[in-house]
Amino acid sequence: MTLKSILLGAAAAVALAPMAQAGRGDSGHANIIYWQAASIMNPYLSGGTKDIDASSMVIEPLAHYDENGAMVPTLVTEIPTVANGGVSADLTSITWKLKPGLKWSDGSAVTANDVVFTANYCMDPSGGCQQLAKFADVTNVEALDDLTVKISYGKPKPFPYGPFVGSTTPVIQAKQFADCMGTKAPTCTDANFKPIGTGPFEVTEFRANDTISLKANPNYRDPAKPAFATLTFKGGGDAAAAARSVLETGEFDYAWNLQIAPEILAQMESKGKGKIVAGFGPLVERIMVNLTDPNPKWGDERSTVKHPHPFLSDINVRKALSMAIDRKTLVEVGYGKAGQVTCNVLPSPAIYNSTANDGCKVQDIAGANALLEKAGWKLGSDGVRAKDGVRLSLVYQTSTNAVRQDFQAIIKDWWRQIGVATELKNIDAAVFFGGDQSSPDTFQKLFADVEMYANNFDGTDPEAYMGSWKCSQIPSPSNAWLGANMPRYCNADYDKLVAEMSGTADLNKRADLAKAMNDMLMQDYAIIPLVWRGNVAARANSLAGVKLNVWDSDLWNVADWSRK
Amino acid sequence: MTDLNTNPIGEIERITVSENPRSQWWDVWAQFKTHKGAVLGMTFFVLIILLVLIGPYIWTLAPDRPDLLARNKGPSMGHPLGTDQLGRDSLAQMLAGGRISLAVGVVAMTLSLVVGSLVGVLAGYFKRLDGMLMRFTDLFLALPLLPLLLVIIMLFRDTLRAAFGLEAGIFILIVFVIGITSWMQTARIVRGDVLALKEQEFVLAARSIGTPPWRMIMRHILPNVMSPIMVSATLGIANAIITESALSFLGLGFPSDFPTWGRLLFDSTNFMTLSPERVIWPGLAISLTVLSVNYMGDGLRDALDPRIRGR
Numbered sequence: 121m122t123l124k125s126i127l128l129g130a131a132a133a134v135a136l137a138p139m140a141q142a143g144r145g146d147s148g149h150a151n152i153i154y155w156q157a158a159s160i161m162n163p164y165l166s167g168g169t170k171d172i173d174a175s176s177m178v179i180e181p182l183a184h185y186d187e188n189g190a191m192v193p194t195l196v197t198e199i200p201t202v203a204n205g206g207v208s209a210d211l212t213s214i215t216w217k218l219k220p221g222l223k224w225s226d227g228s229a230v231t232a233n234d235v236v237f238t239a240n241y242c243m244d245p246s247g248g249c250q251q252l253a254k255f256a257d258v259t260n261v262e263a264l265d266d267l268t269v270k271i272s273y274g275k276p277k278p279f280p281y282g283p284f285v286g287s288t289t290p291v292i293q294a295k296q297f298a299d300c301m302g303t304k305a306p307t308c309t310d311a312n313f314k315p316i317g318t319g320p321f322e323v324t325e326f327r328a329n330d331t332i333s334l335k336a337n338p339n340y341r342d343p344a345k346p347a348f349a350t351l352t353f354k355g356g357g358d359a360a361a362a363a364r365s366v367l368e369t370g371e372f373d374y375a376w377n378l379q380i381a382p383e384i385l386a387q388m389e390s391k392g393k394g395k396i397v398a399g400f401g402p403l404v405e406r407i408m409v410n411l412t413d414p415n416p417k418w419g420d421e422r423s424t425v426k427h428p429h430p431f432l433s434d435i436n437v438r439k440a441l442s443m444a445i446d447r448k449t450l451v452e453v454g455y456g457k458a459g460q461v462t463c464n465v466l467p468s469p470a471i472y473n474s475t476a477n478d479g480c481k482v483q484d485i486a487g488a489n490a491l492l493e494k495a496g497w498k499l500g501s502d503g504v505r506a507k508d509g510v511r512l513s514l515v516y517q518t519s520t521n522a523v524r525q526d527f528q529a530i531i532k533d534w535w536r537q538i539g540v541a542t543e544l545k546n547i548d549a550a551v552f553f554g555g556d557q558s559s560p561d562t563f564q565k566l567f568a569d570v571e572m573y574a575n576n577f578d579g580t581d582p583e584a585y586m587g588s589w590k591c592s593q594i595p596s597p598s599n600a601w602l603g604a605n606m607p608r609y610c611n612a613d614y615d616k617l618v619a620e621m622s623g624t625a626d627l628n629k630r631a632d633l634a635k636a637m638n639d640m641l642m643q644d645y646a647i648i649p650l651v652w653r654g655n656v657a658a659r660a661n662s663l664a665g666v667k668l669n670v671w672d673s674d675l676w677n678v679a680d681w682s683r684k
Numbered sequence: 685m686t687d688l689n690t691n692p693i694g695e696i697e698r699i700t701v702s703e704n705p706r707s708q709w710w711d712v713w714a715q716f717k718t719h720k721g722a723v724l725g726m727t728f729f730v731l732i733i734l735l736v737l738i739g740p741y742i743w744t745l746a747p748d749r750p751d752l753l754a755r756n757k758g759p760s761m762g763h764p765l766g767t768d769q770l771g772r773d774s775l776a777q778m779l780a781g782g783r784i785s786l787a788v789g790v791v792a793m794t795l796s797l798v799v800g801s802l803v804g805v806l807a808g809y810f811k812r813l814d815g816m817l818m819r820f821t822d823l824f825l826a827l828p829l830l831p832l833l834l835v836i837i838m839l840f841r842d843t844l845r846a847a848f849g850l851e852a853g854i855f856i857l858i859v860f861v862i863g864i865t866s867w868m869q870t871a872r873i874v875r876g877d878v879l880a881l882k883e884q885e886f887v888l889a890a891r892s893i894g895t896p897p898w899r900m901i902m903r904h905i906l907p908n909v910m911s912p913i914m915v916s917a918t919l920g921i922a923n924a925i926i927t928e929s930a931l932s933f934l935g936l937g938f939p940s941d942f943p944t945w946g947r948l949l950f951d952s953t954n955f956m957t958l959s960p961e962r963v964i965w966p967g968l969a970i971s972l973t974v975l976s977v978n979y980m981g982d983g984l985r986d987a988l989d990p991r992i993r994g995r
Contacts, residue, residue, distance in 0.1 A: 360954045381769055383756070384954055416842060449752055453770065522954050525940040526770055532941060533750050543850050544939045560842070567842075 145336050145349030147683035150663070152675070153372040155362040156549045157329040157355020162312045163288050164242050165305060167250045167604065168553045172287050173376065174332060174353055176673035178225075179290035179317035182216050182235070183281070185671035187399070189469065189580040191285060195219060195230065195318060200280075211276035211625060216284070218267040223339040224293050225322040232263035237294035239271070239283060246302035248602040250555075253584040253593070254282045254289050257622060278625030279581045287673035291318070320346035320679035329550055330355060340679070347665075347682030356550070359521060360384065366658040367394040373660040376674050379523050382456025385656070394661055398458050398654040401670025402468040402585070403576040405459075405527075407516075407648040408606040409438050414515070414567045423566050424596045425608055430510045432569060436495035437512065437540075438645035441570075443491070444534040446483035451651050453530065454523040462652035466582055466638040471627070474635040477642040480649075488538045497539070505539035513541040514569035517561075519549040524572060527650070557600060564595040566606055574653055575604075580671055583630075586637045587618050589646070607646040614640050715987035722983020725976035732973055736782035747776040748941050756959060765965055769955060774948075778965055781943035786973070788859055788928045788944070793920035795863030797870060801913055804874025805901055809882065818875065825868045830930075836861050837936050854938055858931065862924045870916040877909045911988035918981025922974035929970060945970050 158174035160166045182196045191199045196216045200206020207214045222230035239261035242249040249255075260272040261283075271283060283289050293316045300308035313326040318341070321334035332353040336346050354372070362375040367388040378385060378396070389396050413427040421427060431437050451459040460467075463477035497505035497512060505512045516532065518524045525546055532542040545568060547561045552573070560567050577585035587593070588604035591611075595603040614637060621633040641647050657674060659666045665681040668674065716722055751771035759766045765774035807817035837857060844853035881887060881904075890904055929946025931937035938944055945966040952962035 380954060384958060387957060416846060453752070453755070522951070525951075529748065529770055529772075529941050530750050530752070533748070544941050546940050559838075561838070 143344050144340070144346065147347040147681075148349060150348040150351045150374070150681065150683075151354065151372040152351065152374045152376075153354045153357070153362045153365055154376045155355070155357045155359050156377075156553065158332060158353065159329050159550065159554055160312050161315050161323065161326065161332075162292070163290065164249050164251055164292075165312060166555055167602075168555065169377070170355065170553070173673045173675050175290065175315065175317075176287035176319070176675050177321045177334060177351070177353070177678050178319045178323060178337075179292055179315050180319045181286055181288075181290045182218075182284040183286075184676050185286055185580065185669065186676075187667040187669045187671070189671045191281065193219075195222060195291065207280055211273075211278055211280065213270055213272045214277075214280040215264070215268060215270045218269070219341065220267060222318060222341055224316045224318060225337045225339055226293075226316050227339055228293075228295070229266075230291070230318055231266045232269045233266075234294045235269045235284065235291050236261050236263050237297065238290075238292050241292065241297055241301060241305070242283075242289070244302040244305075247305045248600045249305075250602060251288050253587050253604075256282065256584065256587060258283060275623055276625065277622070278630065279583055281581065282584060286671075287676060293317075321351055324350075329554075342679065345679045347680075351678075363388055363658050366660055367391055367396075370394070370660060373663045374666065374674075375658045378656045378658055379454075379521055379653075381454070381522060381526075382458065386456075389658075392661075394658050396656060396658055397666060397668040398656045399668045399670040400460070400468060400652070400654045401576055402466065402582070403574050403653045403655060403670070404462060404465055404467060404649050405454075405572065405574040405651040405653055406465060407441075407531075407570050407572045407650060408563075408566065409441070409646055409648060410566050410569050410571070410607065411646065412608045414569060416567075420597055423608070425594060425610065429569070431497075431507075431512055432514070434495065435645060436491050437497070438648070440488035440492045440538055441535065441540065442480060442645055442648045443484045443488035444538045444540075445480075445531060445648070445650065446534065447481060447650060449483075450527060450530065453526055455651055455653060458654040458656045460652040460654075462649050463642065464638050465641055465647050465649050466586065466634060467649075467652045469580055471631045472582055472634045472638070474638050474642075476635070476639045480642075483534075485534065485537050492538060499539050502541075503536070503539060504541045511541070512539060513543070515543045515545055516570050516572070517545040517547060517552075517566075517568040518572040519552040519563075520546045521549065527572065555602075562601065563606065564601045564603070566595075566608075570648075571606065572650070576670075582634050583618075583621055586621070586634055589637075589641060590615050590618055609641065609644070609646040611640065611644070712984075712987040716983050719979075719983035719986060721979040722987075725979030725983070728972060728976040729980060732782065732969070732976075733786060736779055736786060739779040740776070740783070743775055743779060745773040745776040747772060747780040747943050749773075756955070758959065759961065766959065766961060768951070768962060774962060774965060777943040777948055778945075778969065781945045781948050781966065782969060784855075784938065784942070785925050785928060785945040785970070788855070788862065789921040789925040789973075792859045792862040792866070792924035792928075793917055795859060796867040796920050796924075797913065797917050799863065800867035800870025800916065801874055801906075801909075803867065803871040805878055805905060805909070807871065808875040808878025809897065809901060809905060814875075817871075821868050821871050824865070827865070829865050832865065833861050833931065834936065837931075850939070851942070854942075858928060858937055859924075862927050866920060866923055866927070870913065870920070873912045873916065874909050877912055878905055881905055881908050911985050914984045914988055915981045918977045918984065921977045925970060925974060 154170050156170040158171050160171050161175040161178060163172040163175050180194050182194060183191045183199055184194050186192045193199055195218055197219055200214050200216060224230055242251055243255050257273045257275060257277060258271060259274045262270050264270050296311050296316050300311055314323045320337055320340050322337045323332060324335050325333040334351045336349050359378050359380045363378045363380060363385060365372040366375040368391045370393045385396060409432050411429050411433055412423050412425055413429050414423045416422060418427055447461040451461055461481050463480040464474050467473050492505055497507045500506050516528060528544045532544060535542050551559055551561050552563050555562055563571055563573055589609045593603040593605035594608045595601040617633055617637045621630055624630050624633060655668060655670050657668055662684050663681060664684045667677055669676050754767050754771040756769055757763055757767045763773050767773055803817050807814045840857055844857050848856060887904055890900060928944060932944050932946035932950055948966040956963050
């Protein structure tokens with residue numbers, strides 16, 4: 121052995137050592153950028169994806185969905201099924217068994233009581249829990265012992281994995297949130313900003329709508345994880361800047377939801393600093409048609425069911441709006457490979473995809489004009505159709521985002537061709553999706569005639585998602601503008617289908633019901649689907665372990681991320 | 685010595701009679717003409733104004749009409765400045781955008797000038813008002829501009845839109861917001877000048893023959909503080925155009941399909957690497973307008989100051 125070979129060997133050993141025994145904190149620091157800044161770390165009080173994703177690093181559900189849509193145990197030993205006895209034979213209860221020895225980041229033990237508390241926290245009738253739909257039909261949540269939780273349903277629940285599966289319904293610590301029940305929930309700033317969790321990270325500093333600093337949770341159940349000692353979750357800016365910061369400058373390691381022009385994204389990727397990752401989930405860019413009148417003259421009753429919309433309550437107008445849209449062009453302009461044409465609000469998983477509405481795939485401006493003409497909407501001298509003094513002039517709002525503004529401009533032009541005047545309005549995404557009660561510009565309040573955004577559901581079962589368009593889910597001042605029924609759609613037949621689905625166990629039958637609901641929404645034109653979007657994200661070349669998950673939070677496996 | 689027979693005084697008198705009496709503004713113009721930068725700036729500014737006023741009648745393509753077959757095209761015969769990502773013609777957008785940007789600049793400047801001069805003159809001339817008005821000015825100076833703008837726009841956008849219609853409503857809002865947040869510098873400068881003027885002999889003389897304050901201000905004070913006001917005016921135009929750009933850049937201000945130079949610049953930044961000319965056009969237009977207006981202001985200042993004039 122020469123001295124040289126010994127030195128080389130030593131150098132190799134030093135270089136290889138960290139790889140061989142990768143442990144907690146070995147990868148140093150990671151930077152994540154979400155161009156919509158997180159405003160709260162509590163998904164029960166916010167419906168925004170950015171908030172749910174941010175909190176998913178800190179607080180965890182009992183089980184996650186993996187990148188293929190399959191359930192994987194997180195805090196529990198196994199997924200309960202009828203076969204293993206976890207789900208009762210009559211489908212009315214499910215029993216979860218927590219892993220023994222789990223600890224909160226403050227060192228105290230995780231018990232079944234925390235799970236019970238979380239359920240009561242969300243189901244408190246005086247609180248405005250955003251995830252209440254997940255707890256539909258839950259009658260009782262009880263702790264059988266320290267590690268066993270039994271969730272009982274009022275009726276047979278064929279898909280009992282609503283609560284505590286997926287990042288929208290994580291378990292929160294009973295001790296920390298004890299005084300935050302019901303109407304007091306939004307006032308618990310400290311708990312909502314720095315929740316004590318079981319996840320791989322804990323919050324060290326939370327600056328609302330800006331930056332979250334996190335460090336590895338010292339009590340995380342896997343002593344070797346997470347690989348990153350500290351992590352910065354930066355919010356704000358816009359999608360293009362976020363993409364550039366990962367793909368071109370390399371300042372950030374991961375950028376979420378890169379909704380920017382496809383030609384630009386491809387060009388950024390060619391710089392070689394990072395990779396684009398994409399996956400197709402149930403995300404659909406859609407136009408929500410306001411069936412109620414947003415006229416400011418109604419004051420507090422603005423955009424509530426008390427006043428039907430002057431012209432959008434006419435189905436012919438809604439249908440014509442949909443017919444005038446060329447979805448193929450929208451895909452091409454806005455998404456390229458990250459989008460597909462769809463005529464459904466529920467295009468995925470495949471068994472739920474209806475083919476009954478495929479007529480929308482072809483643009484028909486002449487048909488739309490004929491339809492409006494027949495319905496009595498006559499073209500005025502200003503090029504805008506009107507009937508009985510009501511002009512087809514609408515306000516079209518969405519969040520500030522390059523692709524959405526392009527869509528607005530194109531759709532406005534198509535609508536002009538059918539005699540509909542459109543006024544465009546774009547609102548900062550943090551405000552639009554923020555759910556701030558005092559702001560008039562949130563997507564729940566919908567103080568406009570139509571609005572465009574994308575939404576999806578986590579998990580693989582669409583029951584809760586389709587339940588969003590029940591009458592009881594209509595946002596209004598009486599429920600603090602919470603609920604996801606933006607079109608204010610209320611149809612007894614639809615509610616019946618929702619009820620029926622929640623009592624049906626057979627998967628194929630469930631698929632038929634979901635399709636029927638989808639078709640009802642589509643054929644009533646309460647929702648106008650535009651583009652079936654893939655989730656597009658960017659990761660730095662040096663970041664390993666990213667598995668883009670369309671069924672759960674983007675950061676669902678952040679514990680496994682490391683530096684190559 | 686026949687030369688002595690001619691009367692030199694008569695000669696001079698003849699010349700004086702033959703020429704028209706020189707007005708003050710003629711002097712100003714003569715002085716202004718000698719400032720090359722100012723003349724160049726004014727020529728350019730007038731050119732831009734003519735272009736955005738007459739341009740849309742000559743170049744009749746609609747600025748908001750997408751042409752999905754001609755997206756992201758470079759300059760060509762059909763589209764001299766190319767097209768954007770939706771196939772909208774860049775030249776038409778530049779012309780339409782220039783109208784709004786310049787209109788915002790000029791109107792907001794006028795507003796801030798009127799408020800600023802009024803506050804400045806009143807504070808300088810009337811001792812009793814001085815303290816109150818200047819503290820008021822300090823208050824406005826201390827307000828953080830951008831957050832204030834955001835709040836005002838959020839609160840009043842809908843109300844104004846309902847009252848005046850979309851375009852006029854937002855135009856009024858933006859102009860008002862910019863005007864109301866940029867008059868303070870003018871007020872301070874004008875007040876300072878008025879304070880100094882007040883102590884001069886001609887003011888004392890005017891007062892001693894019983895000139896009332898209103899006439900005093902209009903006849904003696906205002907003409908003498910014209911030069912700082914004019915300078916503020918030119919700087920104000922530039923400032924207003926830039927503020928409007930900043931608002932558009934932030935996605936506030938005018939709606940997204942309403943081209944202004946600032947918004948065009950904002951929209952183009954994403955495509956900077958793909959088609960750099962799209963950023964250059966609006967950027968160049970803003971910079972050159974601001975520069976030309978600044979030069980004009982410089983020349984005007986020199987021309988309006990009687991102590992500099994003629995040197």
